[in-house]
Amino acid sequence: MRSVGSRIELLKIIAHPVRIRILEELTKGVKCVSDFEEFLEISQPNVSQHLSLLRTHGIIDYYMDGRLRCYFLRDPIIPDIIKLLKKDYIEELPAPACCSVTKKGTYPGKRSH
Amino acid sequence: MRSVGSRIELLKIIAHPVRIRILEELTKGVKCVSDFEEFLEISQPNVSQHLSLLRTHGIIDYYMDGRLRCYFLRDPIIPDIIKLLKKDYIEELPAPACCSVTKKGTYPGKRSH
DNA sequence: ACAATATATTCAAATATTATTATATTTTTA
DNA sequence: TAAAAATATAATAATATTTGAATATATTGT
DSSP: OOOHHHHHHHHHHHOSHHHHHHHHHHHHOOEEHHHHHHHHOSOHHHHHHHHHHHHHTTSEEEEEETTEEEEEEOOTHHHHHHHHHHOOOOSOOOOOOTTOOOTTOOOOSOOOO | OOOHHHHHHHHHHHOSHHHHHHHHHHHHOOEEHHHHHHHHOSOHHHHHHHHHHHHHTTSEEEEEETTEEEEEEOOTHHHHHHHHHHOOOOSOOOOOOTTOOOTTOOOOSOOOO
């Protein structure tokens, strides 16, 4: 099992608009570099850089098909994260009851309300 | 509903070891700054900076209790993310069938395997 | 073998993030 | 009302991230 620490590292890596779009596409199926180049509208070297970063972190991998590199998802947490990013939340979390006590909050003075 | 773009921004903000620990604690309940100072073992200004960042992004908020600031969770996605970070995945995603066709992949040449 | 295609790597510049130090603000107690 | 406690803000320095430009590599077609 991966540690929470390495999961945070993973979050950091994927928390980028281009990389999320790459991963979103890969949840749908295999794609090669020039497929991405087309719909991401960024330069080929930049696409490669993002793919490379994702790959060195074990998030994606590829196989060769002629001179194409066909990328695919490897880390099973990705589809769950993508799903979560699209999940609809209606409200904020309920505010805690006023003046609940924090660790230090056996505060001697008067409470302000 | 929040856009996927703003959710990516949120990911970026929370993808930091200290901030995840703060949020993890807040899923358990209200905490004040000096509570964090204690168990995070970082300086008070640094705690405040992290809290401030989380607050300006609407992820957490606080109420006053005397001179204490009692912080609590606001964004309902946080508990779900924390849960996901701790979720146990046994294997990698299944590799796609060899040589499946990408958009450009009606490749005329021989396949390398 | 040579040209073309698909992709990767390297370097540098611009920008963003992080932690530290010093100082300020606010509320409460004496 | 002055001191203290709790917390915030600002400025800085160190570091990391991001992109762009140029170049390199690898595979296939001729």
